[in-house]
Amino acid sequence: MPIIEVNQLTKVFGKNPKQAISMLNKGYAKEAILKETGSTVGVNRASFSVEPGxxxxxxxxxxxxxxxLVRLINRLIEPTAGSILIDGEDLSKxxxxxxxxxxxxxxxxxxxxxxxxxxxxxxxxxxxxxxxxxxxxxxxxxxxxxxxxxxxxxxxxxxxxxxxxxxxxxxxxxxxxxxxxxxxxxxxxxxxxxxxxxxxxxxxxxxxxxxxxxxxxxxxxxxxxxxxxxxxxxxxxxxxxxxxxxxxxxxxxxxxxxxxxxxxxxxxRSKVLTAQQIMKRAETITLEKHGPRVALERMRESGTSIVFVIDNHRNLVGYVTADDASAARKKENTNLRDIIKTDVPSVEKDTTLNEIFSIIYDSPVPVAVIENGKLMGVIVRGAVIAALAGDREENK
Amino acid sequence: MLTNLLDFIPELPIADAAKTFTEWMTDAFSFLFDPINKHFGDFMEFVADDLLMSIPPVIFILLVALLAFFVSGKKFGLAIFSIIGLWLIDNQGHWEDLMSTVTLVLIASLLSVIIGVPIGILMSKNKVANAVISPILDFMQTMPAFVYLIPAVAFFGIGMVPGVFASLIFATPPTVRFTNLGIRQVSKELVEAADAFGSTGRQKLFKVELPMAKTTIMAGINQTVMLALSMVVIASMIGAPGLGREVLSALQRAQVGSGFVAGIGIVILAIIIDRITQTINKKHD
Known part of the structure; x- marks a missing residue:
């Protein structure tokens, strides 16, 4: 049950509150009501409820x-219409x-x-x-x-x-x-x-x-x-x-x-948006079952030059670059472990954008977004810039 | 033609009306005025002649000097001035007059405060009271003070009591005004804070508004005391004893010397009272 419940709470300052309210209900704007009745609408039929905590x-x-509005709730200002329920009791009455x-x-x-x-x-x-x-x-x-x-x-x-x-x-x-x-x-x-x-x-x-x-x-x-x-x-x-x-x-x-x-x-936006909101799906291969060939294939498909490596439980292990992978393929080496790089730059998923800047600036590879060690996604430089520019389509 | 127009309305009997009203008041309230005059007059005489005069001047001067010393934050200036000034008045043989004047001023001021502060509070809280009382206060302050002597005599005869009555009318307005102003000046947020925590009207008044308005109210009281003192000479015209009577009799006999001496006495008293009430106020800033 909500602890505060405000219903159609209205405050009209001035001499003609009744007329002003009937005009409000007919949908007139604040300015029109001021012109017509000389009354100012302070709060216009506000309704909301707040849960405990x-x-x-x-x-x-x-x-x-x-x-x-806040003064109407403890009635430092008397409401003109509407109700304020605190713990189910109507304060306005x-x-x-x-x-x-x-x-x-x-x-x-x-x-x-x-x-x-x-x-x-x-x-x-x-x-x-x-x-x-x-x-x-x-x-x-x-x-x-x-x-x-x-x-x-x-x-x-x-x-x-x-x-x-x-x-x-x-x-x-x-x-x-x-x-x-x-x-x-x-x-x-x-x-x-x-x-x-x-x-x-x-x-x-x-x-x-x-x-x-x-x-x-x-x-x-x-x-x-x-x-x-x-x-x-x-x-x-x-x-x-x-x-x-x-x-x-x-x-x-x-x-x-x-x-x-x-x-x-x-x-x-840099203080509000988090890693989770600007990350993209990461291209991954799995340590236990894939080798350099699959890695190269993934990179070709997605047009990137690296691919992240995860284990069976989606825990982030490292990444593989295109150069290392093709060198390994030429040597017929199929073991991923020899070419994997483990110094992955990573951030937690609720890191804000302004903290990501310095990490991504210093890093030659995209930044991994993790939650409890599991790979969630990846942030590329372009995504950071797009997010700052406010392009909402890119954020998704 | 124009003169005719002005003469069209005959002279209104305002003087007669005022006279009739005063006479009616005198008759109707004599049951109230007479005992006030008798008992209050006795009381004031007791204060002036028995109580204050029973204190030897030396002790009295030292007490005032001590008071001045402590309220001014342990500075010697005002204390020394009090000693020299009061000694001078005694030296000129006006000690008894001084005691009468002090009695008159203190009692008139005290009554002004007792009556004025509650009226000021009422005005600050109530729009109607404010609208009604404000012009009355203007009236009380602008009417020449001599005029109050006439009904004062009608009600209370001559002596100290009508003197206090006239002083009261003349000196109360500043206390009322400053109390009203002081309470209205309390910041809106503090009043809201008091309300928001669930204060009753009385709690708000005593815990927030009056303490916050104290400095302003004290400034009003200081004005009231000064006005009461300025009534001393005027009140002597209806037989109030004290330094004022000396000034008046010197005026009537064209004695410059004794008029000056009594006048200086009033000035000294004024300075001491003013500085003491002002420093009390400053201490709370």
């Missing part, structure tokens, strides 16, 4: 309504008291500009969520310190947030969100205010934490690279509506429309 990324440019309870126990939020209280120490910030639940001082100290140690700030508990760097401040923000052990983390552009190196570090750390915590994370970002790194699934937003939901791969390979396609064009 999933990192669900909502991404879009500024003004696409993603920050509004809750009275104030139950809403507070859900905010305290199930949802925590991490903010773009950290949202730390400057008059409180790091520890007092981290324990804020527990403090307002009237948890005893000892207990909340203990939990806050635990959360701070989790994010690596155990030594800074008595500092004020203003004394820390941006990255550390956001760790405090994260610790504050984790301290009351919520099921769901809402992260609103949590790493966008950090510089690129720190951002990457924080992303890694979040993934690290997530592998042990198994929270459900709703992550808002405008950065597609970040979305692709973090997201189990990604929802792309435009003009308040969700345009596409899918795994990073689905979105890259099959953009739902021009908007998504444009977005994807700007991705640094």
């Amino acid at each position: 999933e990192i669900f990324v909502i991404m879009g440019l500024s003004g696409s309504g993603k920050s509004t 809750m009275d104030k008291k139950s809403l507070l309870k859900v905010r305290r126990e199930k949802l925590s939020m991490v903010f773009q500009k950290f949202g730390l209280f400057p008059h409180r120490t790091v520890l007092e910030n981290a324990e804020f969520g527990l403090e307002i639940q009237n948890v005893s001082k000892e207990e909340r100290r203990k939990q806050a310190i635990k959360a701070l140690e989790l994010v690596g700030l155990g030594d800074y508990v008595h500092q004020k947030p203003g004394q820390l760097s941006g990255g550390m401040q956001q760790r405090v923000g994260l610790a504050r969100a984790l301290a009351n052990d919520p099921k769901i983390l809402l992260m609103d552009e949590a790493f966008s205010a950090l510089d690129p190196l720190i951002r990457k570090e924080m992303q890694d750390e979040l993934l690290d934490l997530q592998s042990t915590m198994q929270k459900t994370i709703l992550f808002i970002t405008h950065d597609l690279d970040e979305a692709l790194r973090l997201g189990d699934r990604i929802a792309l937003m435009k003009d308040g509506a969700i345009v596409q939901i899918g795994t990073p791969e689905e979105i890259l390979v099959n953009p739902a429309n021009e908007y998504v396609e444009k977005f994807v064009e700007d991705v640094d």
